[in-house]
Amino acid sequence: MESSGQLPADDQSSESARGEDYGTLKYQLLGPSLTKAGQDAVDQQKVSEIIYNASKGSKFFNHEQERDRNLTVKIERILKEKARLERLDLSPDVRRTDEYLAELELSRDLSQHVIHVDCDAFFAAVEELDRPELKTVPMAVGKGVLTTCNYLARKFGVRSGMASFVAKKLCPQLVLLPQNYEKYTSKAKEIRAILAQYDPLFESASIDEAYLNITSFCEENHVDPDEAVQRMREQILENTKVSVSAGIAANAKLAKIASNKNKPNGQFRVPSERDTIMMFMRELPVRNVNGVGRVFERELDSIGVKVCGDIYPQRGLLAKLFGEKAFQFLAQCYLGLGRTKIEPVENYERKSVGTEATFHEIGDKEELRAKLRWAAEELEKDLARTQFKGRTLVLKVKLHTFEVLTRQTAPPRAVFQAKDLYAFALPMLVKLEKDIPGMKLRLLGLRCTNLVSTKKVDINFFGLAAQTKPSTGSTVDEKAECEIGTEEAFETAARQEVQDEMNDLEQLSQEAAGGPDTSEPEITSSTGPNSSHLEQWECPICARLQDADDRAFNDHVDFCLSRQTIREAVQGASQDVPSIPPTQKRKTPSHPSGSGTDPRQKRLFFR
């Protein structure tokens, strides 16, 4: 089905070692979505020539070339290591992997009906709803880089992720539309309302993809999964005018693969029988599995693993060549195992919040500071929206050569204000400027990790306070908190907040004492929070100015903040209509917690 997605034949590796084999580079330049639907009838040879010629000589091209060379070297190392291992006795490794496979086999669960739903060329489809005349012409959404294109455009070799000027070379009549994210979000909402009828606990994987567990739905309505999905797809098409494709299988991994089989506007089911699944996987190109990208594909290809069936003969080598996690991942691919637990994204704990932007090459220091200020302000907004502070701040830059660098720092306390974000990021930027003479950037970004929730205390119908932090499992016993009055809850929560922060500070100061200082002292003192470039810190709540004692001031701010958030929550709650949160439950919560998790499982957060 995906015969077009062939790696270039690698006849002589000595040639590619010197970087003279452009086959792999051209393949690389084709972009990551080569295996996507709609490419079957395309002359990939011709397309890759056009892309190659359009890119040749650019900084982007040079960077890709460099990466390609590095990968080729890495693969040679892998092959050398493989040859060395093969001279040894691998039988203990083979035995160990067989034990692992047997263990995995025991966890196989074929009782669930998991489906993956994927909107066809979503952004393009939504645009076509507003302007039907676009249906008959090749069209793409996105400015510098395409995010989506319709199937007519794909006939020309145009793909998502492609630079628009390259797409124009492939298809001069291509119509380009700017993104209208709100439009897509609102359409996605319509679709999700329908999905919820089939599984109220469905999992949004992205704006246009979702996983559902329709086991209960099928039981209750006495329909088989094919029929249920057929009905659901018709309902979506009728009500929202968007066509979707779907995969039906015993687990999420298989369902995801299956949803690509009959795209667009189709569905495919992998029967829930062990032998059928094994046969299905045996012929499946590893690249079609979520988590195997262009790099891993080439690495696997180099040791003769093209389809999942090829994993088995190599099982004794995989852990040593690619690491334990990769081995476990491949073992599950071979067996066709995946998770059966589907849950709302809200259940997932966010790990980071960040922002970044690309711009014309900038070397000017003042201009770069302006970009950094912009990033700090954007990040402040995003942190406010998501209600987090960050204990770690990460600066990301992309040099004019397309090389990406990151630097991180742990401020003395969790940060969330633009002023602080800027103040702590600046020394990192300054150090980079010092280390890289004549540094020119084309991208700059900031990200917070090690998040601390700043979610307001939720005063429910009974006037009782309870933390609404996501279920990290680390929060206090909420039942206990519900037995106390508002005033007391106020004090308790405030104390808890301060205590949390003090624990954090304690930990941070201990770590700081042991670890090396990452920033240059003179830079820190000239550009840090106490810098003369910036105002003195003040408490954002009561505007008290920072005094000599850092620690005491920090504690004061945290206490002030926690009081404030509770106060706001109390005021807000008195105006709101009291409501008991609907208890969403599947009728049969019979999800044995799946067989193994995908190590490269994506966790995307929309809204």
Next chain:
DNA sequence: GCGGATCAC
């Protein structure tokens, strides 16, 4: 823990 790299969409 840090920084680079890979991956998904």
Next chain:
DNA sequence: TATGGTGATCCGC
């Protein structure tokens, strides 16, 4: 002329 933004995870050090 010109190649994105957000978030997650893994590995080597």
